[in-house]
Structure formats: C-alpha cells, structure tokens
Amino acid sequence: MSSATELAAAAGSTDPRVGLRAVLALRRLLDRLERVQVDNARRQGWSWQEIADALEVSKQGVHKKHAGRPAVNGTWEE
Amino acid sequence: MFERFTQRARAVVVHARDEADRLHHPRVGTEHLLLALLHDGQSLAATVLRDAGVRADDLRARIEQEAGPGSRALDEADAAALREIGIDLAAVVARVEESFGPGALNDPPPAPRRWPWGRRYDGSRFSPRAKKVLELALREAVRLRHNYVGTEHILLGLLREGNGLAALALTRAGLDLADLRRRVLDAVRAGARPAA
Secondary structure, three states: OOOOHHHHHHHHOHHHHHOOOOOHHHHHHHHHHHHHHHHHHOOOOOOOHHHHHOOOOOOHHHHHHOOOOOOOOOOOOO | OOEOHHHHHHHHHHHHHHHHHHOOOOOOOOHHHHHHHHOOOOOOOHHHHHHOOOOOOHHHHHHHHOOOOOOOOOOOHHHHHHHHOOOOOOHHHHHHHHOOOOOOOOOOHHHOEOOOOOOOOOOHHHHOOOOOOOHHHHHHHHOOOOEEOOOHHHHHHHHHOOOHHHHHHHHHOOOOHHHHHHHHHHHHHHHHOOOO
C-alpha cells in the first residue's frame, strides 16, 4: 500500500501505463455499477425509456445492452 | 461419444467448461481444454506438459491475454489502478453490497442457453475446433489401439488440431508441437503410469 503522498503523485501521473490502467479499471467498475443500477431500476418498474433518459443515452442503446442478459440480483423478464 | 472417456478425461471436459465460465467466455475453446488438462496434475497429459516445461500459471496468463478476459470480475490490479486515481474500490463495493447484497458487483454467471423446446443443449458451448479436438482424441486412441480415451489422447488431439488458441499459446510459450507430440507418445509407450 502506498503512502498518501505517493498516491497523490500517482493520481496526476504522466505515465500513460498508470493512467490508462486506471481508465480500464474505472470502465470495468462503471460497467458493473451500470448493470446493478439498471437491474434495480427494472425491478422497481422503470421503463427502458426512463432508464435511458436518466443515463442520457438512447432507449435502443440501453435496451440492446441490458435486455436479455441475466439479472445481477433477482430477476426481471423482457 | 464420451462412453470411452476415462474418469480423468471426462473431468477435463467438465473443467474446460468451468474454465470458460471463469473467464466469462461464452464458448469452450481449445484453450479451455488445455487449461483443463493442467488442472489434474496427476494426469498423464499434465505430467508430459510439466516435464516439457509448461507452467500452468504462465500458460493461463498467455491464454487470458490472447483470448481477452471476457468481462471478468474486478481484481486486485483494478483495485490498485483505482487507488491511483483516488477511488477506494473496497469502499465502493461495500456501499453497493450494503444496498444490493453480497456479490452485487460480481459478474453474473453466463446464462444457460435455452432452446425453444426448453432443453439445454450444452454441447453447443464447445467451439467447432474444440469439438474437433475431442473427435481427434478418439481417433488418436483408436490409432494407438487403446480402448479408452484418456487425457493423453485429448492432448494429442489438441496438438494434432494445431490451429486453436491452445496451440498458439503453447507455441508462444516456446514449445514445439511436434516435440510435445513425441513426448506424449513416449510417455504412453513407457507406460509410466496406468491409464490416465
């Protein structure tokens, strides 16, 4: 585990490997968070349109990405 | 076609499926068969591979690199990378799990493929190449006049097929497929071990 100062330095690292790896990890985290939240919204009865609006993407896009895959927790059918 | 497969050879087929699941790959390819062969260190195939200098973890890394990690779970490297930009992954996971239950951020298991008539046809998960390898394993056994198909025959099938990700990973690891084949046949002839 790095010290706080090392962390602060790394956050602004100009080494592309460090920066890009962080982007990759962030994307992975984002994908999973999106799945969890979309599933939650569906369970609460949100329509694809409402979810798309909240995410500021097209309804087609969100439907294509999330409909039909297994739900993370609990189930919903589409 | 699995009637003649030994217990160990059947376990390889099952483990190949597990390897594909673990990597979140939808299909079971030759690379998963290869990883599965290394699973049981006592098998003849694993022994030959080990003696030829194959290291399971090295091979696994190569295969993951070639095949792509699918959508694998966030790991320690991701946590470290997020730490670099000031995000505490453990804290994020804890908050999400508090609301949505343990493992909420894990990848869901791949959906079993359902056919219209409601039956699951798992054979479809094997890629054409992987199926070919299993057919070749059977053929290798017949050729050697063995009345069973063991892990050594699966390995011979993999080497004979020669074009899958498994063969690529082995080649990239610096191994010669023809030499590996000789090693398997030597081991079979030596009968160093009972049917594996």
